[in-house]
Amino acid sequence: MNTFQSEFSFPLAEQNQEGILLMNLGTPDAPTPEAVRPYLRDFLSDYRVVELPKIIWQPILHGIILPFRSKKSAHAYKKVWLKEGSPLSVFTQRQVDGLRERLPENVHLAYAMTYGNPSVHEALTMLKSKGVGRLLVVPLYPQYAGSSTGAALDKVWKELQLQRNQMSIRTVSRFFNHTGYIKSLAAQIRNYRAQHGTGEKLMFSYHGIPQRHHDLGDPYPLECHETARLVAMELGLKENEYIVSFQSRFGRDKWLEPSTQDLFTDLPRKQKITKLDVICPGFVSDCVETMEEIAIAGREQFHQAGGTQFQYIPCLNDNADWLDALADLVAENSGGWIHFPTV
Incomplete structure (x- = not known):
C-alpha cells in the first residue's frame, strides 16, 4: 500500500502558487563507470525504454549490458564533461535561469531528470515547499516519444499518486511545430x-x-x-x-x-x-x-x-531566441495561471 507523503501546510492565501518544471532524460553524477552504472540501470530498466518482460530483460541487463556499457559510456562522458559538470545538467540549469528572467517574479521554477539527479521527487518537494499548487510540466523533448516524453510524465504521475494534497498539473507533451x-x-x-x-x-x-x-x-x-x-x-x-x-x-x-x-x-x-x-x-x-x-x-x-x-551545429542550449520561444511556450500553455505584464 502506498504511504502518502507528509505535506507542507500553508495559509490559504499562500497556497496554489504557480510553478514550472522543466524535464530532461538524465545524466550520471560523474564520468566514471561507478556513477554511470546506476544511471544506466534505471534508464534501461524502464519498460517505456525497453519493452521486454523483466524476467527476460533483467538478467541480460545486469549480466551483459551494464558491465560493458558502463565503461564505454563513462569513456564517452569523460570526453565531453565540462568544468561545471555534465553538459546536459549545465545547459538545462542555464535554461532555467534564462526562463526565470523572462517570467513574472512570483513564478517558481525547477528542473528534474527522469533518471538521475535532480529527481522528480526532489524537484516537486522543493516546489511544494514554496507553496506551488499549480504546476506546468514541460519535458524538453520537441517531438513526442513514449520512451522520452512518456517516461518523463510517468514519473510525474507516480509522484502525484503519493501526494496527500495533490497539485493541479498541466503538461506540454510536444512542441515539434511550435x-x-x-x-x-x-x-x-x-x-x-x-x-x-x-x-x-x-x-x-x-x-x-x-x-x-x-x-x-x-x-x-x-x-x-x-x-x-x-x-x-x-x-x-x-x-x-x-x-x-x-x-x-x-x-x-x-x-x-x-x-x-x-x-x-x-x-x-x-x-x-x-x-x-x-x-x-x-x-x-x-x-x-x-x-x-x-x-x-x-x-x-x-x-x-x-x-x-x-x-x-550546436543545440539551442541557452540561445536567447530559444529562451524567448520557451517563455512563449510556457505562456501559451499556462492557461491563465501565469499573468504576464502587458506591453
Whole structure:
C-alpha cells in the first residue's frame, strides 16, 4: 500500500502558487563507470525504454549490458564533461535561469531528470515547499516519444499518486511545430553557416527509437520529419539539400531509418557528399549523444569515409531566441495561471 507523503501546510492565501518544471532524460553524477552504472540501470530498466518482460530483460541487463556499457559510456562522458559538470545538467540549469528572467517574479521554477539527479521527487518537494499548487510540466523533448516524453510524465504521475494534497498539473507533451522553436532552430543554422560556411547537405539527426514502437502508434518519426520540413522551409532549402536520419541504435531490433551512422559512411562514399552540416533538433541541450556521438565520433567516421568538411551545429542550449520561444511556450500553455505584464 502506498504511504502518502507528509505535506507542507500553508495559509490559504499562500497556497496554489504557480510553478514550472522543466524535464530532461538524465545524466550520471560523474564520468566514471561507478556513477554511470546506476544511471544506466534505471534508464534501461524502464519498460517505456525497453519493452521486454523483466524476467527476460533483467538478467541480460545486469549480466551483459551494464558491465560493458558502463565503461564505454563513462569513456564517452569523460570526453565531453565540462568544468561545471555534465553538459546536459549545465545547459538545462542555464535554461532555467534564462526562463526565470523572462517570467513574472512570483513564478517558481525547477528542473528534474527522469533518471538521475535532480529527481522528480526532489524537484516537486522543493516546489511544494514554496507553496506551488499549480504546476506546468514541460519535458524538453520537441517531438513526442513514449520512451522520452512518456517516461518523463510517468514519473510525474507516480509522484502525484503519493501526494496527500495533490497539485493541479498541466503538461506540454510536444512542441515539434511550435513557431518559436522552428524559428530559433532556423536562426541557429543560419547564423552558424554565416560564420563557418555552408556544406553540401544539411543533416537533421534525431535520436532513434525501435521501428516497432512507431508501428504500434508512437508518432515520433512523423513529428521529426515535420520539424525538419518546417525548418527547411524557413531556411528556403530544397528537398535535395537536407536529409533526416536517426542515431543511437541499441540492440538487435530494427530501428528507425536511415541510420545517421550509416550515412556518415555512405554520403561521402556512395553519394559523393564530402561537406556535411549536422544538427540534432530532438535535443534542446547538448549532451553526450550530440557532443561525443556526433561531433567527435561522427566527424571521425565521416572523414575516414572520404569526407572533407564536417560541421556540427550546436543545440539551442541557452540561445536567447530559444529562451524567448520557451517563455512563449510556457505562456501559451499556462492557461491563465501565469499573468504576464502587458506591453
